[in-house]
Amino acid sequence: MKRRSFVSLPALAMLPPTMPGAAPPTGLTETGGSVTASAGAAFSSPAIVDGNLPAFYPALADELTFPLAWTRSRTRSFRTWRRTARAKVEELLCQPDDATRFDPEILDERDGDGYLQRTLSVNLTRHSRVRAAMLVPRGRGPHPAVLLLHDHGSKFDIGKEKLIRPWYDQDRLGSAQAWSDRYFGGRFVGDELARRGYVVLAVDALGWGDRSGLGYEAQQALASNLFHLGSSLAGLTAREDVRMAAFLGTLPYVDRRRIAALGFSMGGYRAWQVAALSDHVAAAASVCWMTTLKAMMVPGNNTLRGQSAYFMLHPGLHRHLDIPDVASIAAPKPMLFFNGELDTLFPVAGVHDAYAKMRAVWRSQRADDRLLPVLWPGLGHVFPPEMQDQAFRWLDRWLRST
Known part of the structure; x- marks a missing residue:
């Protein structure tokens, strides 16, 4: 049949x-x-390609035109643009402003090398009271000040100790010195600045040092849990940095007109971000964190691994502004950007494009001399003494001559 x-x-x-x-x-x-x-x-059609990107990521990137950028703005008033752009960034932080009293309390004070070493507790936000490390130069004030913003580095046992020598914690001293040897030529950047006459302040970001308990894989879970709670890990970090800049401005021995932010790697991102979002920050030095969004979101880039990216991810922001556009909200403040030519985290092409975007903004405000974007030949993802010395001289120019 x-x-x-x-x-x-x-x-x-x-x-x-x-x-x-x-x-x-x-x-x-x-x-x-x-x-x-x-x-x-x-049926063969891969949906995910190298670096956990969707196969259609080039089309998504092409859709990003950054319509809120100053160079595309329809308004001729830079102040109006800056106010509008900052408001959009603050909206997307998913973290409300905080007016909690700082209520600082000195926990310990000792003599240092030409300055006082001080630990104090302070209300970082309405939810967190933290221990801060501070160095105060001897002599008559008020002094210029620098808010020090630590890096990520997937090393969570130390945060503020990456930048200020931890006289208060011998258990962390070895770890901090090893970090300093690896990235800063054996120096503690905060101690160097204090010797030059700056008040310096450093606080741990959520997950580091005194606020530790975070692991590498746990970063995504922490970020998603904060999103569920109506908050944002990156937004919280940004708000905390703004708060500490404001705290410096309340201290009688600090000249509130001469407060700068300085950071390396993720701290470099935080430095230009807080300069864009805070009127208390008069200048910033950002080391080893600048590129364009489209140069960053390509196969092979470190950001694609997730984890650390959540400390610098404001959902929806790049529908409006590119990375250098956000930094440009700080214009015409004095701003320094150092990147290493051999830094594999930020390839040269993306750095060049970002620098060009920012130059156009500062130039439009007749403030070319206030922007110092430098690509250092022969250097990678480091902040060695020769870089530091130039950054310190630049800070002196803008903060010690006024």
């Missing part, structure tokens, strides 16, 4: 009509005048 093949009526209803004599649709075969689906029909 001749075997017959059947296709159910619902299945036939889903098939496109076939003209007489035409080949059946792909994945279907004819058997005895009927049409049947071929088992195991091949």
Whole structure:
């Protein structure tokens, strides 16, 4: 008896009509005048490509036109643009402003090398009271000040101790010195600045040092949990940095007109970000964190691994502004950007493009001399003494001469 093949009526209803004599649709075969689906029909279309990017990521990148950028703005008033751009960034922080009293309390004070070493507790936000490390130069004030912003580095046992020598914690001293040797030529940047006459302040970001407990893989979970709670890890970090800049401005021995922010790597991102968001910050020095969004979101980039990216990710922001556009909200403040030519985290092309975007903004405000973007030949992701010395001289120019 001749075997017959059947296709159910619902299945036939889903098939496109076939003209007489035409080949059946792909994945279907004819058997005895009927049409049947071929088992195991091949279908190859990868949805995810290298670096956990969707296969259509170039199309998504092309859709980003950064309509809120100053160079695309329809308003001729830079102040109006800056106010509008900052408001958009603050909206997307998903973290409300905080007016909690700081209520500082000195916990410990000792003599240092030409300055006082001080630890104090302070209300960072309405939810967190933290221990801060501060160095205060001897002599008559008020002094210029620098808010020090530590890096990420996937090293969570130390935060503020990466920048200020931890006289208060011998258990962390070895770890801090090793970090300083690796990235800063053996120096503690905060101690160097204090010797030059600056008040310096450093606080741990959530997950580091006194606020530790975070692991590398746990960063995504922490970020998602904060999103569920109506907050944001990156937004919280940004608000805390703004708060500490404001705190410096309340101290009688600090000249509130001469407060700068300085940071390396993720701290460099935080430095230009707080300069863009805080009126208390008069200048900033950002080391080893600048590029364009489109240069960053490509296969092979460190950001694509997730984890650390959540400390610098404000959902939806890049529908409005590119990375250098956000930094440009700080214009025409004095701003220094150092990147290493051999830094694999921030390839040269992206750094050049970002620098060009920022130059256009500062130039439009006749403030070319207030922007110092430098690509250092032969250096990678480091902040060695020769870089530090130039950054210190630049800070002196803008903060010690006024």
